[in-house]
Amino acid sequence: MDFAMSAKGQEYHERLTNFMVEHVFPAEKAYDEYREEKGPKDFTVPPVVEELKKIARKQGLWNLFLPKESGLTNLEYAPLAELTGWSTEIAPEAINCAAPDTGNMETLHLFATEEQRKQWLEPLLAGEIRSAFSMTEPAVASSDARNIQTEIVRDGDHYVINGRKWWTSGANDPRCKVLIVMGRTNPEAASHQQQSMILVPVDTPGVQILRSTSVFGWQDQHGHAEIVYDNVRVPASNLLGEEGGGFAIAQARLGPGRIHHCMRAIGVAERALALMVDRVQTRIAFGKPLAEQGMIQNAIALSRNEIDQARLLCQKAAWVIDKEGNKAAHGLVSQIKAVAPLMACNVIDRAIQTHGGAGVSDDTVLARMYGWQRAMRIFDGPDEVHLRTIARHELGREKSPLAAAVIPQ
Template sequence: MDLFTVSDRVRRYRADLLEFMEEYVYPAEAVYEEQMRAADDPHHQPQIVEDLKAEARRRGLWNLFHPHPEWGPGLTNLEYAPLAEIMGRSAHLAPEATNCAAPDTGNMEVLTLFGSQEHKERYLKPLLDGTIRSAFAMTEPAVASSDATNIELRMERDGDHYLLNGRKWFASNAMHKNCKVLIVMGKTDPAAPPHRQQSMMVVPIDAPGVTIVRNLPVFGYTDREGHAEIRFEDVRVPVRDVLKGEGEGFAISQARLGPGRIHHCMRAIGVAERALELMCRRADARSRSGTGSATAPISATGSPRPASTSTAPGC
C-alpha cells in the first residue's frame, strides 16, 4: 500500500472538517475580530470561540490529535497530518475550536502517558472536555533553554513536597482566561548525569508563590493566549505531582516535543498555503499604474479555497 494512501476514515474526517471550516470557521473570523475589538483586552475569550467549540464537538471534530483510542480517535501522525493542515488555515480559531490547540495537545499527551489517576481526573478530563486550558513552562530568560539540560529553576525536596524557585518565560497559553494548570520543568538534582537532572511537575497556575509577571509580545504582536513570564517563589508542590518520577523530565520533554513540533509543522503548511492563495488573488486582481483604477485590496482573512482542492492555485 502507498505510504500516503488516505484511509476512508480520514477521508470522512477531512470532508467533515472542510465543511466545518467553510460553514463556520471562515465566517467566524470577522466576528472574532469584532468581539476582540469590543472587549479591548488582548487576552479576552470571545464568545465566538466557545460557539465554534460547541459546533465542532457536535460534529465529532473533537480531540482529533489524540493518538490514544481511550481518549481520542486514535489517529496516527500520518492520518492526522491532512487534518492539521486544514486547521492551520485559520490558525487562531480552528485548532482551539476542535480542541487541538498547542500547548494543550502536548500537555494532554503527557498527562495521558505519565500522569497519575488524580492528574487524569483533575486535569486531563477537563482539558479533553475543553473546559480548561494549560501551559508548558520550560523556557527560561537567563539560559539557552532550547537545550533543556541548561534550565536552572530549582526543585528542592522538602519532606513530602518540593520547593520551586526560579523564572520561566514564553510560557504559551499562560495568559489565556481558562488556563488552570502548568506543567513545569526544573532541576531536582544538579549533580546527576546531565539528562537525569530534570523533573516535570504539575502545578496549578494559582498555587501560592506562582506569579504571572507579564505577557511577552512576539515580533511586536500580542497573542490572545499569551506568552508569559512566570516567577516561582517557594512554590510548594506535593511529591505526588511529580510526573513519572524524579529525573524523568528530559525524557518526558522529548516524548512531548516530538509530536508537538510535527503538529506545528502540519498547521504551518496550511497557513502558508492560505497566505500564498491570498497573494495570488491580490496579484491577479491588482491593476497596473495607468491602466485603470486598482481593485480594492483583499481582506486579511480572504475567502477560503474550494473544498475540492488541497493545494494552492497556480499564479
C-alpha cells in the same frame, strides 16, 4: 510508503472542510472585533470560540490529534491539522487540538498517574480548562534543556519551586488552570537526569504571572507569560513520572508537538498562496494584471513547489511515527521542523510583497501569519538545533554500497 487518505481520513477531511467553510471562516470577523474591543491586555476568549467548540464536539470533530481518542493515525491527522492551519487563531482550539494543550494532554496521557489524569487530563480532553508548559527561561539558552536553572527541591511531602520562566504560552488565559513546570531536582546527577517535571495549579501561592510577551507587537489571545515561581509549594504527588525524568518527558512531548505545528504551517502557507493568487489576478500594474508579470508567476510557482515538498516530508515523518515510533522518526521530525516554518515564512513573504502596503498592515492576516511562523523557527527547538540533529544523523549514517564504491580508498 502510501500517503493516500484512508476512507476514514477522507470522511473526516470532508467534514472538517465543511466546518471550516461554514463556521470557522465566518467567525473570524467576530473574533477580531472582540479582540480589538477588549484590547491587547485582555486574554479572555472571544465567545465565538466557545460556540464553535460546541458545534465541533457535536459533529465529532474533537481531540483528533490524539490517536487513543480519535482512532486516527498521525498520517491521517496530518491533512486535518493542515486544514486548521488556514485559521490558526481559531480552528485548532475549536476542535480541541490547540497547542500547548495538545502536548500537555499527550504528556499526561503518557506519564501521569490515574489521579493526575482524572484531575487534569479529563477536563482538558473535555475542553473545560486550558493549560501551559513552563520550560523556557530568560536567563539561559533554553534550546539546551540542560541549562535550565529553576529549582524543584524536595521538602518532606512537598516540592518547593523557585525560578523565572517566560514564553509559557497559554498561562495568561483565565481558563488556564495548570502549569507543567520543568526544573532541576538532581543537580549532581548526569546532565540528562537532572531535570524533572511537576504539575503546578495556577492559583498556587507564589505563582506570579508578570506579563505576556508580544510576537512582533501582536498579543496572542492566550498570551505568552513571563512567570516567577517564588517558593511555590506543591504536593510531591504532583511530580510527573520519576525524579530526573524531565528531559525524557520533554523529548516525548515535543516530538508530536513539533510535527503538529508543521502540519498547521502547511495550511498557513496554503492560505497565503490563495490570497496571493487572488490578489495578482485583480491588481493591475504597468497596463496588465500582476498575474501576467514573469516575476509574479515565478513567486507563485516557487510557493507551490515549496508547499508540496514540505507536505511530502511531513507525511513521511508522520508515516514513520505511525510505523516505527517517535524515536525512529527523530531525524525526520527535525527535518520537517527546519523546513516547514521557513517554507511558510517564504510563501507568506511573497504574498505580503504582492499585496504591497496592505500586506504589512492589519488590513490582511498576512502580517500576523508571518509573525507566528517566524517565531516557530525558534520555539520547539530553533532551526540551528534541528539542523545540527540532521547533520549528526547524516554523519553517523552507514555508507551505502554506492557511496562506498565512489569514495576514493
